Amino acid sequence: TIGGARTVRAYGLQAEHDRRVTARSRAAVDLTMSGVRLVLRFYGRLHVAEYLGLAAVLLTGFLLVRDGAVSVGTATAAALYFHSLFTPVNTALVLLDDAQSATAGLARLVGVVDVHAEEGAADGAAPVAGPPGVVLSGVSHAYVPGRPVLHDIDLEVRPGERVALVGTSGAGKTTLAKLVAGLHRA
Known part of the structure; x- marks a missing residue:
C-alpha cells in the first residue's frame, strides 16, 4: 500500500517489492483475461446457437410459406417467438454472473475478517527478540x-x-x- 512505501524504502526493499508487485499484477491480469476469454467464448457460442436456431425457423417458415402450408404472418410470428426466447435466457445468465461475482466478493470479505481474527489470536504470543538498539x-x-x-x-x-x-x-x-x-x- 501507499502507507507502507516509506517502510519499503527504509529497508531498501524497493527492487524486491517492485518485482513482487509486477509478478502479482501480471498474474492478476492473466487470470482476468482468461476469465474474459472464457465468457466471450461462452456468449459467442450462445449467439451462434441463437442465430442457427433462428435460421432454421426462418428456413422452415420459408418452406412452409412456399408450399402454402402457413401464412407469412404465421412464419414471422414463429421466428419472433423463437427470437424472444433468448432475452430471458441472456438475462438469467447475466444474473447468474452477478451472483457469482457477489459470492466471490463475499468470500474475499470473509477472508479478510478471518485474517484479522487470526492476528487478534496472535496478540497473546510470546514476544520475539527485537532489533538491537x-x-x-x-x-x-x-x-x-x-x-x-x-x-x-x-x-x-x-x-x-x-x-x-x-x-x-x-x-x-x-x-x-x-x-x-x-x-x-x-
Whole structure:
C-alpha cells in the first residue's frame, strides 16, 4: 500500500517489492483475461446457437410459406417467438454472473475478517527478540546543501528503551526520527 512505501524504502526493499508487485499484477491480469476469454467464448457460442436456431425457423417458415402450408404472418410470428426466447435466457445468465461475482466478493470479505481474527489470536504470543538498539555517532543532515538541519548528533538507545524527542518546532525531531528509521540518508 501507499502507507507502507516509506517502510519499503527504509529497508531498501524497493527492487524486491517492485518485482513482487509486477509478478502479482501480471498474474492478476492473466487470470482476468482468461476469465474474459472464457465468457466471450461462452456468449459467442450462445449467439451462434441463437442465430442457427433462428435460421432454421426462418428456413422452415420459408418452406412452409412456399408450399402454402402457413401464412407469412404465421412464419414471422414463429421466428419472433423463437427470437424472444433468448432475452430471458441472456438475462438469467447475466444474473447468474452477478451472483457469482457477489459470492466471490463475499468470500474475499470473509477472508479478510478471518485474517484479522487470526492476528487478534496472535496478540497473546510470546514476544520475539527485537532489533538491537540504535546508535548514532556524529550524524548530520541537510535538506539543502550548506544549510544543515542536524549537526554532529550522537544518540544511543538501548534495546527496549524508550526515548522522547523534545524541542521547538523545526528543531529536527522528525528529521532525526526519519534518519533512524532509514527514510532519510545522513
